Amino acid sequence: MSRGTSPTLASFRLVWGGALSDQEWARLEPHLPKHVGRGGRWRSHRKVINGILFRQRTSVPCRDLPARSGKWKTVHDRHRRWSAHGTWKGTLRAVQADADAEDRIDWSRVSVDSASSRAHQHATGARTAAPCIPERRSQPVQHDPDEALGRSRGGLTCKIHVAGEGGRRPLAFVITPGQWGNAQQLIPVLERIRVPRPAGGQTQTRPDHLGGDKAYSSRRNSRYLRRRQVKRTIPERKDQRANRRRRGSAGGRPVGFDKAVYERRDEVERTVNALKGFPAVATRFDKRAYGFYGTVTVAAIRLWLRS
Known part of the structure; x- marks a missing residue:
């Protein structure tokens, strides 16, 4: 800390730069792996996660991470392994289960939407063979042959299909190539909503109400x-x-539509x-689909911790 800088200002700059606050860390730490491997590589969770968040907020290459994040290779490998292993x-x-236990999830207004992410040139050229993950022999999650990249007029893109709750936080999402339609991904997104209840009871998988646009x-x-x-409220x-x-009568009844309810679809937007x-x-910088899925997951975790 430089002379004349107050601790409060220094803490504000650190949090503004993407680091976890003490309150956020207290909510996240109980859910992280407790295993201490050879060399004690799991002992510096907070430092490494702050490095991952710094990359999320600045999109700098891992080699350019600041010294307070530790070794850049540690940050890169831990994010890659945790993305691959789920x-x-x-x-x-x-984290969602904690929010549900505190009644902070609005299940009555869940909506779906999608957004495209432009693929950076560094996100292309991934090898077709599955990556080698030495800790486990199982296949990494979200490993697709197309790596969730699609070619369009604007170049290579991928699409994030999101189901968000009324509190403007993501419940689940799916990564697909950019040219894939939205209607076909509604069921896969809803199937990924799984909020466990630590106190006992059935895992919450079904929203009370779902909103979406014509797509x-x-x-x-x-x-x-x-x-x-x-x-549902889908025009x-x-x-x-x-x-x-x-x-005629064989076509079924008209779809019910509530304009006042539909206006709340801006929450998922x-x-x-x-x-x-x-x-x-x-902008996607990850070559592998599971790596980008992990990047979006870290961003979602941060949004839940801030609420």
């Missing part, structure tokens, strides 16, 4: 939501409405904007 995914569910309107999605007894597309009317507020999420 450690970040399990941590996110544990998610399809008979398949309607049947799925009806079977799970999930109320019907013009072609679907015309086709239903043309079929603000959730997506909060995720893309991390430059490493707005």
Whole structure:
């Protein structure tokens, strides 16, 4: 600390730069791995995670991380392994479980939306063979042959399909190539909503109400939501409405639509904007799909810790 700088100001600069505050760390630490391996590499969780968050906020290469983050190779390898093994995914569910136990999840207003992330040139050129993870022999999670990259007029992109709750925090998400449609990803996103209840009881997987725009309107999605007894506010597309009317009574009843409820769909849009507020999420720098999935998961964990 330089002469004349107050501890409060120094702490503010550290938190503003992406580091965890003491309160956030107290909520995160119980859900991190406790194992101490050879060399004690799991002893510096907070320092390494602050380095990961610094990269999230600045999108600098790991080699350019500040000295307070420790060795850049440690930051890189730990994020890669925890992304591959699902450690970040399990941590996110544990943080969500704490929020649910404190009744801080609004299950009555869950909405779905998507956002595209431009792929940086460093995100291309991944090898086709699965990466070698020495700690475990199982295949890493979210390892796709296409690495969730799709080519469009703007270049290589990937898409983040998000299910957000009423408090503007992500419940679950799926990473796909950028040219994939939204309607086909509604069911996979909802299937990933799994908030355990440590005090006992069934894992929460079903929202009370689901909202979405016209891109998610399809008979398949309607049947799925009806079977799970999930109320929905999804407007019907013009072609679907015309086709239903043309079929007469065989086309089924009109889709119910509440404009006041639909206006709350901006909550998931603000959730997506909060995720893309991390430059490493707005622009993809990870070659592997599971690596980028871990990057988005870390951003989601940070949003839950801030709430």
